[in-house]
Amino acid sequence: MSRLKLAIIGVGLIGGSLGLCLKDKLGEDIYITGLCRHQASMDRAVALGAVDYASADIESVVSDADIVFLSPPVLQIVPMVEKILPYLKKGCILTDAGSTKGYIWQHLQKILPDDIYYIAGHPMTGREKSGVDAAMKDLFVGKAYVIVEDTGAPPEAHKKLMSVLKYTGANFTTLDIAKHDRCASVISHVPHVTAAALVTLLNRSGDDRDSCIKLIGGGFRDTTRIASSNADMWADICMTNGEAIASDLRELQAILGEVITAVEHHDRQAVHDYFAASKQLRDHLLQDASKKFDPN
Incomplete structure (x- = not known):
């Protein structure tokens, strides 16, 4: 696998755990950037090894990203996609950890260009604690992870995303959005x-x-x-x-x-x-x- 660039939007419990997991499994084969709001969060995310680079600057985080993993609260996902769209390269894959899917897709399908692909996801895991300090590299192991396949992304995009997410050790299943x-x-x-x-x-x-x-x-x-x-x-x-x-x-x-x-x-x-x-x-x-x- 050539070095892949992953951008994590929201390096908290879920986003941080994904970063820890993938850095542990892939090492230098993956370069992870993270969008954080505060300097203390940036410093902590890098110190823990959840990301290689963290910033509050959107362009520096998502430019040239192969995959963008969106992990803010659900109501912030669509506004965040609107902000990052101008900086995404052709063929970029957007996926998320949102606990609801219909609301997100209802809005994203109106704004996504044909060459940016959204594959809805929902890792069914978590802890009662929050923030990157609560992140765990094995948080996804053995947990259900829903992938929604009815958002129009091509098969090669699904294959590329799953080639990365498989390292989480989650149990993947597919459902349509409504179900x-x-x-x-x-x-x-x-x-x-x-x-x-x-x-x-x-x-x-x-x-x-x-x-x-x-x-x-x-x-x-x-x-x-x-x-x-x-x-x-x-x-x-x-x-x-x-x-x-x-x-x-x-x-x-x-x-x-x-x-x-x-x-x-x-x-x-x-x-x-x-x-x-x-x-x-x-x-x-x-x-x-x-x-x-x-x-x-």
Whole structure:
């Protein structure tokens, strides 16, 4: 492989982890530039080895890039593409880590020239921590990574992108845009909203709040861990996948309503069946899910 130039827009948890991974695997065969807003972030990204060069100057970061990896909050992706377009070379591949795809593609297809290719991506991984200091070179290993193939990019562009992303060790799968957003709502977006709701419930426990906090154990910590995620990122996700998230929250509300009714009516069998069915499904779910992805 000739030396490839990768530009990372947003050298935080995801972008930084990609940089660490690819520098570890490819070394001098890849040159990575990173766009950061603050000097401290630039210095840290270079010091950690996530990028070879970091700057707040867009042109110096993306000019001559073969691939641009976009990893800012979702609502910042389209405005960022508008800024970098004048400096991209012909044949450049744009990909992203956005948790929603329909909103991004709806806007990008109106502004991208024919010789700049967008291949939507979504690595289904993360941590409750943010920033490049939270980045890990093995963050993607064994995790689902969605590649959306209905954005018009030619096969050779897909091949080139995957020749790089394969080094992440992720399990790649393909979905169309609409299905991606619906599925992401169920398995990622609504769980984050729910985790935050549980923390809010605790905070609204009135005079019992302090006593409840003293009782916090592993169950509460595990269930609400993702509520510590970046608020800007999750606000953007809710704004750009609102239809699916609202629909799934209403379905969740209906499920909880059924449980409320069973509890209020002391219907032990209904409550038992609710827990038993969930246990049986979950006990098989994760194992089955791992078989549905084509390992790269």
